[in-house]
Amino acid sequence: MSSVGLLVILVIYLSFLFVIASWAEKKKNSKWTNNAYVYTLSLAVYCSAWTYYGSIGVAAESGLSYLTIYLGPIIIIPAWIVVLRKIIRISRVNKISGIADFISLRYGNDRFLGALVTMVCVVGILPYIALQLKAISETFHIVTGTSSSSNILNDTTTYVAIALALFASYYGTRYFDASEKRKGIVTAIAMESLLKLFFFLIIGVYVTYFVFDGFQDIYDQASILENFDERNTIGDFPQAINWFFLCMLSMFAIFMLPRQFHVNIIENNREKHIKTAIWLFPLYLLLFNLFVYPIAWGGNILFDGVNVNKDMYSLLIAQLFDNQILTLLVFLGGFSAAISMIVVSTIALSTMLSNNLLIPYGLIGKMQSEEQIKNSSLILNLRKIGIFSLIIMAYFIYRYFALDYSLVSIGLLSFVVIAQLAPSFFGAILWKRGSAKGAISGIVIGFIICFYTLLLPFAIGIANLESSFITEGLFGIEFLKPFQLFGLDYLEPVTHSFFWSMFFNFFTYVAVSIISKGNYRERNYAEMYVDIDRYITDHENAFVWKGTAYISDIEKVLQRFLGEEKTKRALRIFNLKYGIDKDTTMADARLIKFAVNLLTGHIGTASAKILMESVTKEDIISLPEVLKILEESKQNILLNKELTGTSRELQELSTQLREANELLRKKDKQKDEFLDTVTHELRTPITAIRASSEILHDDEDIPEKLKKQFLQNIISESDRLNRLIDKILDLEKFESGKQKIYPTENDIVETISKAVKPLQQLLKNKNIDFIFNDSQYEVIAFYDEERIIQVITNLLSNSIKFCEETLGVISISVSKKDDALSVDVFNNGKNINPEDLDAIFEKFYQSSNQTIKKPIGSGLGLAICKQIIEVHKGNISAENEVNGVRFSFTIPANKFEISEQE
Amino acid sequence: MNINVCKALDRFFATYYQPDPEMKKRHEQKLILITFGLFIAFNIPILLLFDSSQNLFGIPKVYVFIFLVWASSILLTFYITKRYNE
Numbered sequence: 001m002s003s004v005g006l007l008v009i010l011v012i013y014l015s016f017l018f019v020i021a022s023w024a025e026k027k028k029n030s031k032w033t034n035n036a037y038v039y040t041l042s043l044a045v046y047c048s049a050w051t052y053y054g055s056i057g058v059a060a061e062s063g064l065s066y067l068t069i070y071l072g073p074i075i076i077i078p079a080w081i082v083v084l085r086k087i088i089r090i091s092r093v094n095k096i097s098g099i100a101d102f103i104s105l106r107y108g109n110d111r112f113l114g115a116l117v118t119m120v121c122v123v124g125i126l127p128y129i130a131l132q133l134k135a136i137s138e139t140f141h142i143v144t145g146t147s148s149s150s151n152i153l154n155d156t157t158t159y160v161a162i163a164l165a166l167f168a169s170y171y172g173t174r175y176f177d178a179s180e181k182r183k184g185i186v187t188a189i190a191m192e193s194l195l196k197l198f199f200f201l202i203i204g205v206y207v208t209y210f211v212f213d214g215f216q217d218i219y220d221q222a223s224i225l226e227n228f229d230e231r232n233t234i235g236d237f238p239q240a241i242n243w244f245f246l247c248m249l250s251m252f253a254i255f256m257l258p259r260q261f262h263v264n265i266i267e268n269n270r271e272k273h274i275k276t277a278i279w280l281f282p283l284y285l286l287l288f289n290l291f292v293y294p295i296a297w298g299g300n301i302l303f304d305g306v307n308v309n310k311d312m313y314s315l316l317i318a319q320l321f322d323n324q325i326l327t328l329l330v331f332l333g334g335f336s337a338a339i340s341m342i343v344v345s346t347i348a349l350s351t352m353l354s355n356n357l358l359i360p361y362g363l364i365g366k367m368q369s370e371e372q373i374k375n376s377s378l379i380l381n382l383r384k385i386g387i388f389s390l391i392i393m394a395y396f397i398y399r400y401f402a403l404d405y406s407l408v409s410i411g412l413l414s415f416v417v418i419a420q421l422a423p424s425f426f427g428a429i430l431w432k433r434g435s436a437k438g439a440i441s442g443i444v445i446g447f448i449i450c451f452y453t454l455l456l457p458f459a460i461g462i463a464n465l466e467s468s469f470i471t472e473g474l475f476g477i478e479f480l481k482p483f484q485l486f487g488l489d490y491l492e493p494v495t496h497s498f499f500w501s502m503f504f505n506f507f508t509y510v511a512v513s514i515i516s517k518g519n520y521r522e523r524n525y526a527e528m529y530v531d532i533d534r535y536i537t538d539h540e541n542a543f544v545w546k547g548t549a550y551i552s553d554i555e556k557v558l559q560r561f562l563g564e565e566k567t568k569r570a571l572r573i574f575n576l577k578y579g580i581d582k583d584t585t586m587a588d589a590r591l592i593k594f595a596v597n598l599l600t601g602h603i604g605t606a607s608a609k610i611l612m613e614s615v616t617k618e619d620i621i622s623l624p625e626v627l628k629i630l631e632e633s634k635q636n637i638l639l640n641k642e643l644t645g646t647s648r649e650l651q652e653l654s655t656q657l658r659e660a661n662e663l664l665r666k667k668d669k670q671k672d673e674f675l676d677t678v679t680h681e682l683r684t685p686i687t688a689i690r691a692s693s694e695i696l697h698d699d700e701d702i703p704e705k706l707k708k709q710f711l712q713n714i715i716s717e718s719d720r721l722n723r724l725i726d727k728i729l730d731l732e733k734f735e736s737g738k739q740k741i742y743p744t745e746n747d748i749v750e751t752i753s754k755a756v757k758p759l760q761q762l763l764k765n766k767n768i769d770f771i772f773n774d775s776q777y778e779v780i781a782f783y784d785e786e787r788i789i790q791v792i793t794n795l796l797s798n799s800i801k802f803c804e805e806t807l808g809v810i811s812i813s814v815s816k817k818d819d820a821l822s823v824d825v826f827n828n829g830k831n832i833n834p835e836d837l838d839a840i841f842e843k844f845y846q847s848s849n850q851t852i853k854k855p856i857g858s859g860l861g862l863a864i865c866k867q868i869i870e871v872h873k874g875n876i877s878a879e880n881e882v883n884g885v886r887f888s889f890t891i892p893a894n895k896f897e898i899s900e901q902e
Numbered sequence: 903m904n905i906n907v908c909k910a911l912d913r914f915f916a917t918y919y920q921p922d923p924e925m926k927k928r929h930e931q932k933l934i935l936i937t938f939g940l941f942i943a944f945n946i947p948i949l950l951l952f953d954s955s956q957n958l959f960g961i962p963k964v965y966v967f968i969f970l971v972w973a974s975s976i977l978l979t980f981y982i983t984k985r986y987n988e
Contacts, residue, residue, distance in 0.1 A: 064964065067968060
């Protein structure tokens, strides 16, 4: 086939991708683009040209070990249901746009760490992109029958690479917010994944059933070839160790390769898509590997004794039988595999380069004073140039370093470099103590070892016999031979490097983290990452921040990056979510986190932090304080769950649902919520007690004063726990009908006076005008005095809590009509939401407008009141008045009626 | 805590606690178990038990073993996610 003809076909193919992408972009929310299958197929970007061509080369040349690249992922994928979901949640609430953001944010939003991760990724992935270009270029030469020219200006594939770079840089930067979903690209990638699998299966079936007569035929002919046994078994024990390390390596890669992180995490629309992916993706990989063995050994049979590049068997076999169409299909499949890898990798890398390196280390100063439109175009251009130059750089690497290596050896090298992120990556989601210092030193040490034992020898050239560095070690010291470091001589170069670098990386990370103390911000994010499920709905509450900041300042910063309209809208939503008055001038921790998130999507975590620091003044908080605030916010979160937890979309959905099942679910729900709250309420004091005692136990050098304070904490929390348990028991007794009352003849006026007495001081302190005529005539009725005092005390203290702050008025009045005694307690506080008038008597009810401060009390008081009154055969209610709220209860005054019940 | 309180708490929880109809944690653990199983099946020493290039259905035995384990893990995962998908 002529070069021009093939180029035309490539252009047609690329335009086809373009059409798909823009179609999907228009149908962003349709079920065609937004489903679990598209998600799963986009994960298959994992299968690059390495899979498409390289696997066959390995299977033919050395054996089974190509399978480890898929077995690692296969092993871990079922556990994605938990692990991946966790990472997706963390990334979603923090608006994370890449693995550098993900790691650096966890370690206290460390700017240097972000830049370091970016550099590691760039160093790791450039050779990997070079591998794709190498595959495209070599297959291009095979299909067109041309040969590669040593002058790159004369080589057609140079221009293919440039065209690809232009294509990718235009195609990949349509979005300004890097954490936004790119539906167009994802759909195109999914399409390509289908195509490459389909074409590979076609050539597989062709080789197995048309060229040969099925598997048995291939086996019969191949098994007489030299080395057949050796290349179709794992081998001895050291080789099994190699196998094990390669599995681990690919297991890390499926999480941490920037393109994989991108499609797995950033482009995930719905968590439930994971459920499909965990079986469909392994199935995809299985299908892709099914015909590797027959093609590889078919090739070995057909090309026995001929010197050809074994990586290219699939193309060569199609050509050998002069099947033009098949040759083209195979080429296009490989091209798809390569190009989707290149596009997604460069998008991910260029985002990291701009967000974690270029902007926070330079451009941020300039951007602070620019207009939004200029900033947006600057960022977009930065990414465009980033993608373009990454591909061009990769092309040079291919031309000057990677020309002679097989596809797989280049790919594995990239895997080992990327694996250096593993300890800090997995530490981030599993271990709260891991610190920035630990992460940085681990990655640096690991990278140095990996550079020494792998990158450097590869750059010099493994086959370069003149280099004494490889054969004799640095300065001729045998101990330092790069492929047999410290005398470890039975591992292959890749696994050898992986083992030593991981070993030192991991131990440095853990040791430094344990030895040094992390700062409060690290600890804050550690809590947020490791316990993400707890903070998922109200993550802004989990951000600990103290200091002074003006909302207007923050608004100005936001406008520079989001534009005025978007900023206003975002702040409106925020105020709505947390019930904050729009005239508030000072920003709280939640707003800071909210603003940081908005900025993060555009310019990355590090720059967002710098911007926020420029307009706010933060006070340093101590570590114990962070923990304390977090504990408090956990309470808030539970309180606000109902009100704020659901997004508007969810709320709409749940109203519809609620209408349908209201009656059915109500009871059940109350039970669940009650249980939730009870366990939470019980756990809060226990946690506080535990934390205090732990500190006392662990740290003997606490100053006396602090120690006292902790002990005081323990005592007061224990009391709280005690009271709570008493109340729960009380309520439980009433509800199960075990509680008896002992009615006697009493004067209600006197009873009320008794109830008021202990509260008098409080009323005075709060300057509340209390109106009750205690010298009126006695009103006799039959009731359990102790219990009724409990009711009145409760209603009174409730009224004190909610009545007008400056000019509070509370009045109690008594009346007796037709053998019914009623008592009214009125306060001039805010009206209760009319819908809630009944609900307030339910267990653990907290009125919905107190989202900011947690009200004092357990939320059981009114529920107990209701029970007491009901046992007295009376009823209790609340109603709104023009200028306040009235609680009233009525009980029969007659002795006969009451005693009848017991 | 004294025994009465414990009993009362027990009763209390028995009244109010009912297993969540959507509780998936248990089923998630089944999936994690698959991960463990695969990790063991695909590594030493188990893998070496099947390490042979003998002919089985026209392919070397070790391939058959790996692909069979692989396929059954897909089936299991598929079954678990469909069956317990509430």
